[in-house]
Amino acid sequence: MSQDELTTDGNPIAGWFNGQLSRRELMRRMAVFGLAVPSVAALIEACGGSTATGQVHVPSSSTKGSLTIWGWKDSLEALKLQDADFTAAYPGISYTYVPRPPADTYRNLELAITAGSGGPDVALIEDSHLTAYVQLGAMADLTDLVGPYVDQIDSYKWDWTKKGSRYFAMPWDPGPVAVFYRRDVFQQAGVDPASMATWDDFHQAAQTIKEKTGLAMWQQSKARNDGRLFETLLWQQGTGYVDSKGHVILDKDPKVATTLEYINSFWQEGLAADQEAWTNPWYKAQTDGTTATVVDAVWMGTFFKSWIAPKANGKWGVFPLPAWKRGGSQASNDGGSALAIFDSSQQKEAAWAYVQFHLGRPASQLQIYEKTDIFPSLKATYKDPFFQEPDPYFGDETVRNTFAHIAELIPKAGIYSKDYAQMNTLLVPEIQKLALGQQSVQAALSNAAGLIRDKTHRA
Amino acid sequence: MRTAMPGEAALDWRPGGRRLIRADAWRHGLWRHRWPLLFVSPFFILFAVFNIYPIGFSFWLSLNDWSGLGSMDWIGLDNYRELIHDSIFWNSMANSAIIFFIYVPVMTFMAAVLASILNGAFLKLQGLWRALIFLPNITSMVAAGYTFRLILDRDSGIANHALAWLHVSPVPWLDDIWWARISLGLLMIWAWLGYNTVIMLAGLQTIPSEVIEAARVDGATRVQAFFRITLPLLRPVIVFAVTLSIIGTFSMFTEPYVLTRGGPVNATDTPVQEIFSNTFEDLRFGYAAAMSYVYFAIIVVVTLAQFWFVSRSDPVK
Numbered sequence A: 001m002s003q004d005e006l007t008t009d010g011n012p013i014a015g016w017f018n019g020q021l022s023r024r025e026l027m028r029r030m031a032v033f034g035l036a037v038p039s040v041a042a043l044i045e046a047c048g049g050s051t052a053t054g055q056v057h058v059p060s061s062s063t064k065g066s067l068t069i070w071g072w073k074d075s076l077e078a079l080k081l082q083d084a085d086f087t088a089a090y091p092g093i094s095y096t097y098v099p100r101p102p103a104d105t106y107r108n109l110e111l112a113i114t115a116g117s118g119g120p121d122v123a124l125i126e127d128s129h130l131t132a133y134v135q136l137g138a139m140a141d142l143t144d145l146v147g148p149y150v151d152q153i154d155s156y157k158w159d160w161t162k163k164g165s166r167y168f169a170m171p172w173d174p175g176p177v178a179v180f181y182r183r184d185v186f187q188q189a190g191v192d193p194a195s196m197a198t199w200d201d202f203h204q205a206a207q208t209i210k211e212k213t214g215l216a217m218w219q220q221s222k223a224r225n226d227g228r229l230f231e232t233l234l235w236q237q238g239t240g241y242v243d244s245k246g247h248v249i250l251d252k253d254p255k256v257a258t259t260l261e262y263i264n265s266f267w268q269e270g271l272a273a274d275q276e277a278w279t280n281p282w283y284k285a286q287t288d289g290t291t292a293t294v295v296d297a298v299w300m301g302t303f304f305k306s307w308i309a310p311k312a313n314g315k316w317g318v319f320p321l322p323a324w325k326r327g328g329s330q331a332s333n334d335g336g337s338a339l340a341i342f343d344s345s346q347q348k349e350a351a352w353a354y355v356q357f358h359l360g361r362p363a364s365q366l367q368i369y370e371k372t373d374i375f376p377s378l379k380a381t382y383k384d385p386f387f388q389e390p391d392p393y394f395g396d397e398t399v400r401n402t403f404a405h406i407a408e409l410i411p412k413a414g415i416y417s418k419d420y421a422q423m424n425t426l427l428v429p430e431i432q433k434l435a436l437g438q439q440s441v442q443a444a445l446s447n448a449a450g451l452i453r454d455k456t457h458r459a
Numbered sequence B: 001m002r003t004a005m006p007g008e009a010a011l012d013w014r015p016g017g018r019r020l021i022r023a024d025a026w027r028h029g030l031w032r033h034r035w036p037l038l039f040v041s042p043f044f045i046l047f048a049v050f051n052i053y054p055i056g057f058s059f060w061l062s063l064n065d066w067s068g069l070g071s072m073d074w075i076g077l078d079n080y081r082e083l084i085h086d087s088i089f090w091n092s093m094a095n096s097a098i099i100f101f102i103y104v105p106v107m108t109f110m111a112a113v114l115a116s117i118l119n120g121a122f123l124k125l126q127g128l129w130r131a132l133i134f135l136p137n138i139t140s141m142v143a144a145g146y147t148f149r150l151i152l153d154r155d156s157g158i159a160n161h162a163l164a165w166l167h168v169s170p171v172p173w174l175d176d177i178w179w180a181r182i183s184l185g186l187l188m189i190w191a192w193l194g195y196n197t198v199i200m201l202a203g204l205q206t207i208p209s210e211v212i213e214a215a216r217v218d219g220a221t222r223v224q225a226f227f228r229i230t231l232p233l234l235r236p237v238i239v240f241a242v243t244l245s246i247i248g249t250f251s252m253f254t255e256p257y258v259l260t261r262g263g264p265v266n267a268t269d270t271p272v273q274e275i276f277s278n279t280f281e282d283l284r285f286g287y288a289a290a291m292s293y294v295y296f297a298i299i300v301v302v303t304l305a306q307f308w309f310v311s312r313s314d315p316v317k
Helices: A002-006 A025-030 A040-046 A075-079 A082-090 A102-115 A127-136 A143-151 A155-161 A185-189 A198-212 A229-238 A254-268 A280-286 A299-308 A350-361 A362-372 A379-383 A399-409 A420-435 A441-456 B017-032 B036-062 B079-085 B087-118 B127-138 B140-153 B158-166 B175-206 B209-217 B222-250 B252-260 B270-279 B283-313
Strands: A065-071 A093-099 A121-127 A177-182 A291-296 A316-319 A337-341
Touching: A002 A316, A040 A155, A040 A379, A065 A350, A075 A093, A075 A316, A082 A093, A082 A127, A082 A350, A093 A155, A093 A350, A093 B283, A102 A121, A102 A127, A121 A127, A121 A350, A127 A177, A127 A229, A127 A337, A127 A420, A127 B270, A177 A229, A177 A299, A177 A399, A177 B283, A185 A198, A185 A316, A198 A254, A229 A291, A229 A420, A229 B175, A254 A441, A280 A299, A291 A299, A299 B252, A316 A362, A337 A350, A350 A362, A379 A399, A379 B140, A420 A441, B017 B036, B036 B283, B079 B283, B087 B127, B087 B175, B087 B222, B087 B283, B127 B175, B140 B158, B140 B175, B140 B252, B175 B222, B175 B252, B222 B283, B270 B283
Parallel strands: A065 A093, A065 A121
Antiparallel strands: A121 A337, A177 A291, A177 A316
């Protein structure tokens, strides 16, 4: 069954003429028609020599292997939901999960890469870090295998799985961003969430809410800002640290300056609460509903429901990001992850069977989403009735549909790259200095751009 | 050319003969001491593998560009050239110097005072006090760092709650460039005061009590005796403690990494945090190795300069 899903629509002649087939795949398809006799196969193997390095072959139900899978707890627990079905389909493949927090997973990946051994077969990697590993050449080339999925998955997700025109990972969850807002706060201030068409509207609403309720519109730490909101708002406009050529544009693209100016105006006018993300005061304001909005990705809703504000049933709502210009983009991304196969793995077929089974089947992805709220990027799932169901936590809005719609529209942007972590580290102190009133927007951007050019050797 | 005298070793007439005999003696000595050498060898083998080899390898690394995977590219002194213009690295050096002046004078003075109190015969339960003062030094720094972060949180920390109770306005402990450095200094004092006190105490015990008793008999107060007699006699020990503090401050890692993550605005970023992030976050092993070498050279120079300065102005000499 899994093989049929690999070829488009289970049709053995699909892709026959496109010249993209691997030799093993060709053999397999010939076998379907009874064409591949052993001698022919041996001949082709003999003439072709060894297969291209890093190329992975299509697994079958008799594929054997014993896989090691690295990742972090929540996501691994989600993958485990498919294990019973997977074992039924591939009885010869066993696997061990190694859960560690993301930072520890990366340290261990780097150590394994440097040492040249000790790595996993399959690794869960955040999109923000994926390009660095792909560029290092540490991941297996999956081009022929992920081919059928390129059109089936949110297109922006492929950006950091690629090196040149080759693919080295299989996308999992996207991070579509929207505005989570407290209904009671908006109501008390007399602001209609449906009227948030542009960021100017949002700014005016922030002033009204401050006036009427005394509450801040959003939570943005000054001295310990992490730059995530800034990145999200740049992403929405298809811009970022770098352009499509990889040149630094922080100090060149006027949209970048406008965005930072906008965020800064909230600090200057007292419309932002000075609370560091992921710390107790930040959680508390969300639990108590003393922040009017939280601009974050779909996974934030999961956190609200499960542990930040489990008692706030019906108190939160969701609307898409306001546009910068009326009718402009309202979609952005924050976070997201993928599964990659380590190039040093000796069991790439089995590893691909695992990745494909867990991420490439709508049934798997839907079940994972329903049980764990990890959002799928496989577009076929968005048509499931589950996405049209009202969500009582969000006052019976069809928020899943809202996020699915956003996920399909996320633009390509120059945020995540092989130097993302470094660029963020260099930018963040400049934003902090701005927030503390010690430098201008222009100075912050030109300082950050200069440092990034120096450190990452970019134009 | 001379002929061999009777009785002289037959080998010795050849050029280099002496050396040969020495090599023989050396070999003979090795054999004679084989058992003791065997028993001390584990240390030297481990030292060579885990210390000498990495030190040599990182120098080699500092002349290369390497991301941890694939080939190393020889780039000569390029890493060092880049480092000269690296404002973030020099800022981290400057931070260490600033933080040093914030806490080391205070801590050293407190340690001297505490040590002389603990040394006094009038104090009861000396062992208990000594243990209590030393206790923070053996506490896990990660745990202590997180605790300090909770205590010093601007909105929810008990430090600001206590200040509010005293009608003092809240202090942005970790949210202001200078306060963050002071907070880091407080953590350093908390963790290292006991250690320095123990060093001072050891020094005090070498000072004959007659000297201080004589001063007291001559009418000096306890405070006068401390400043005029104890401190000058303690001088070499203080120099030693300050030298350790210089090295300790420039190699701070866990304390700022846990307490402030180097922020805000890189105000508590330290050289070792930079070396760490260049290695493990940016995967620039060669550049980080160059950083380590420059950092090491600077610490050596600063320490030697301090020794020179102190020995030159030593009143006892």
